[in-house]
Amino acid sequence: MTILEENAGEHSLSTSEVIRAESLTKAYGEFLAVDKASFTVSEGEIFGFLGLNGAGKTTTIKMLASLIAPTSGGAKIFGLDVSKHGLEIRRKLGVVQQQESYDRNLTMISSLRLYAALWGIPRDEAEKRIDSLLQRFQLQEMRNKKIRWLSFGQRRRLQVAREFMHDASLLILDEPTVGMDILARRAFLDYCKECAKRDRITIFYTTHIISEAEYLCDRVALIHKGKIIALDTPKELKQRYADVKSVSVVLRSKGDLVRVNALAQSMGSLVQRTEIVEESNELRLVSQNPYKLAYDLSSLLSQEQVEVESTSVREPSLEQVMVRLLGEDAAGGKRAVQ
Amino acid sequence: MTTTETASKKSASPNFARNLFVLVRRNFVASLDREFLVIQLVLPLFFIFVAGFGYTLIVPGVEGVSYETFLATGAVAMTVMSSSMLSGTMIWFDRNFGMFEQILMGPFTRLQYVLSVALSVVLTGLASALIVFIVSLIVSAGVIISAASILQLLAALILGSLFFGGFGIFISLRVKSSEALAATMNLTFFIFTFLSSVFYPSRSSFLFLRVIFEINPLTYVADLIRNGLLGLQGFSLPLEVILLIVESAAMVFFATRSINRIEV
Numbered sequence: 001m002t003i004l005e006e007n008a009g010e011h012s013l014s015t016s017e018v019i020r021a022e023s024l025t026k027a028y029g030e031f032l033a034v035d036k037a038s039f040t041v042s043e044g045e046i047f048g049f050l051g052l053n054g055a056g057k058t059t060t061i062k063m064l065a066s067l068i069a070p071t072s073g074g075a076k077i078f079g080l081d082v083s084k085h086g087l088e089i090r091r092k093l094g095v096v097q098q099q100e101s102y103d104r105n106l107t108m109i110s111s112l113r114l115y116a117a118l119w120g121i122p123r124d125e126a127e128k129r130i131d132s133l134l135q136r137f138q139l140q141e142m143r144n145k146k147i148r149w150l151s152f153g154q155r156r157r158l159q160v161a162r163e164f165m166h167d168a169s170l171l172i173l174d175e176p177t178v179g180m181d182i183l184a185r186r187a188f189l190d191y192c193k194e195c196a197k198r199d200r201i202t203i204f205y206t207t208h209i210i211s212e213a214e215y216l217c218d219r220v221a222l223i224h225k226g227k228i229i230a231l232d233t234p235k236e237l238k239q240r241y242a243d244v245k246s247v248s249v250v251l252r253s254k255g256d257l258v259r260v261n262a263l264a265q266s267m268g269s270l271v272q273r274t275e276i277v278e279e280s281n282e283l284r285l286v287s288q289n290p291y292k293l294a295y296d297l298s299s300l301l302s303q304e305q306v307e308v309e310s311t312s313v314r315e316p317s318l319e320q321v322m323v324r325l326l327g328e329d330a331a332g333g334k335r336a337v338q
Numbered sequence: 339m340t341t342t343e344t345a346s347k348k349s350a351s352p353n354f355a356r357n358l359f360v361l362v363r364r365n366f367v368a369s370l371d372r373e374f375l376v377i378q379l380v381l382p383l384f385f386i387f388v389a390g391f392g393y394t395l396i397v398p399g400v401e402g403v404s405y406e407t408f409l410a411t412g413a414v415a416m417t418v419m420s421s422s423m424l425s426g427t428m429i430w431f432d433r434n435f436g437m438f439e440q441i442l443m444g445p446f447t448r449l450q451y452v453l454s455v456a457l458s459v460v461l462t463g464l465a466s467a468l469i470v471f472i473v474s475l476i477v478s479a480g481v482i483i484s485a486a487s488i489l490q491l492l493a494a495l496i497l498g499s500l501f502f503g504g505f506g507i508f509i510s511l512r513v514k515s516s517e518a519l520a521a522t523m524n525l526t527f528f529i530f531t532f533l534s535s536v537f538y539p540s541r542s543s544f545l546f547l548r549v550i551f552e553i554n555p556l557t558y559v560a561d562l563i564r565n566g567l568l569g570l571q572g573f574s575l576p577l578e579v580i581l582l583i584v585e586s587a588a589m590v591f592f593a594t595r596s597i598n599r600i601e602v
Contacts, residue, residue, distance in 0.1 A: 062602065065443045067443055068601060087445065090443060097439060097440065097443070099436045100435065101436025102435060103364075103435070104431070105369075106368055110367070114367055118361075119444070
């Protein structure tokens with residue numbers, strides 16, 4: 001049984017299933033933009049959908065938002081078929097597109113008021129929500145500025161903020177933090193977590209920033225060339241690929257880096273790969289047996305009288321797991337789901 | 339969000355008319371450039387008050403009315419065309435600034451979207467043409483103002499708006515750049531205008547041109563307006579009415595179909 005099948009099985013029992021995609025496929029002529037993608041997302045879950053440029057993330061989103069029809073397979077949202085009940089589904093959706101979307105001639109405040117009107121939010125209620133969102137997304141000072149004069153990051157925050165206005169039960173966020181500064185990004189990620197936990201809002205989230213997904217998402221799927229090649233919690237994925245743990249050795253003197261690197265490489269198969277990080281006087285070593293490597297290397301450096309600041313074994317990051325999976329796929333190696 | 343977040347969950351109204359209304363409101367608030375609307379009234383007024391006076395010296399009258407009067411009613415038809423073709427610009431900007439997809443990912447259908455654009459340009463075209471009509475009364479002599487003539491004027495303006503609104507949408511979905519859109523709109527504006535009865539009666543032209551005149555919906559709009567307000571006959575008024583209805587319906591159909599077919 002594949003990871004995907006296990007995962008699908010686990011979630012098919014859930015009564016709070018919000019998205020169920022089954023063999024969702026979109027072809028443009030011969031080109032398969034999305035190839036039999038299957039996954040489920042539960043209520044209140046933050047589901048990361050990760051992949052390289054052109055992997056099929058946005059096409060999947062467009063099918064979920066019933067903007068384009070699948071070529072085969074299908075998806076249900078809130079139990080409704082996206083091909084047949086698009087309008088009913090969209091009434092409960094909030095979608096932040098990857099591309100910018102705004103009315104260029106309006107001020108921020110008039111744009112939000114208009115958006116509230118589009119969603120049928122009564123005027124008094126809309127004013128309260130707008131004030132709250134402007135505060136939450138730190139946009140109060142720009143409220144009367146024309147959108148066209150805002151910075152890219154400010155426009156992005158506006159685009160994201162307005163999707164929190166109309167009580168969406170499912171938010172589909174396509175790289176929402178592009179252009180946001182680090183503080184705005186962290187505040188936004190925390191807000192997403194808060195909404196998912198407190199209001200049981202389900203979030204389908206795509207990003208290029210893997211650390212962001214690691215921080216935010218309950219589960220992640222990795223899509224590559226239209227196919228989902230891994231799907232699990234970040235923790236599970238990291239455990240599954242624990243062999244990418246690395247040993248970090250921080251030296252007192254930058255001058256020792258090259259010598260220590262040579263010593264490490266002389267340790268044979270225990271060391272799979274090394275990387276010098278000059279800025280932090282650090283040598284990173286990847287090994288199948290990181291604890292033995294750390295012990296043996298410490299002994300060796302002690303014998304060689306190399307001054308060491310610290311030695312530690314590091315857990316793999318989700319990014320390392322992704323790089324490895326994508327690398328295997330590119331090399332035609334074993335797929336994670338097989 | 340704070341207290342507002344606990345407000346009861348409300349889904350958007352499924353009501354078709356409400357959706358259409360809010361989309362029209364959005365088009366007026368967000369998509370129609372007020373400066374442009376004012377500026378585009380200058381051209382017909384220029385024709386009436388500058389070209390009209392000038393040509394009166396060499397064209398004493400047309401079909402029993404002064405050339406100024408003849409031209410003024412033609413300028414009303416021209417105004418409805420130029421205002422309605424704004425639909426193309428509206429859709430172009432919505433597509434290029436991401437709002438087209440954003441609206442379609444909201445609680446709206448493509449049909450509602452395209453009808454909202456059509457309705458917006460009908461209202462804009464009507465308002466612009468009525469302004470030009472009222473101003474043109476200064477130079478027009480022998481204008482018949484009655485319930486029937488006003489109804490005929492409104493019918494001509496609404497049908498004309500629908501045709502040219504649909505045409506604007508149709509064109510905007512086929513061109514690849516804003517430059518191409520502007521050039522195409524300008525070119526078609528002149529083709530429609532000068533191959534119609536806006537400036538001269540269709541029967542005065544060569545046979546070949548006359549055929550083009552008589553399939554051009556702007557000719558029907560101008561003839562309908564002149565018939566209502568001045569009592570002038572076009573080439574065949576009942577036929578012109580039928581053709582204008584058919585062409586407008588066909589153009590709205592093609593525009594809607596084009597919107598439905600575009601991949602986003």
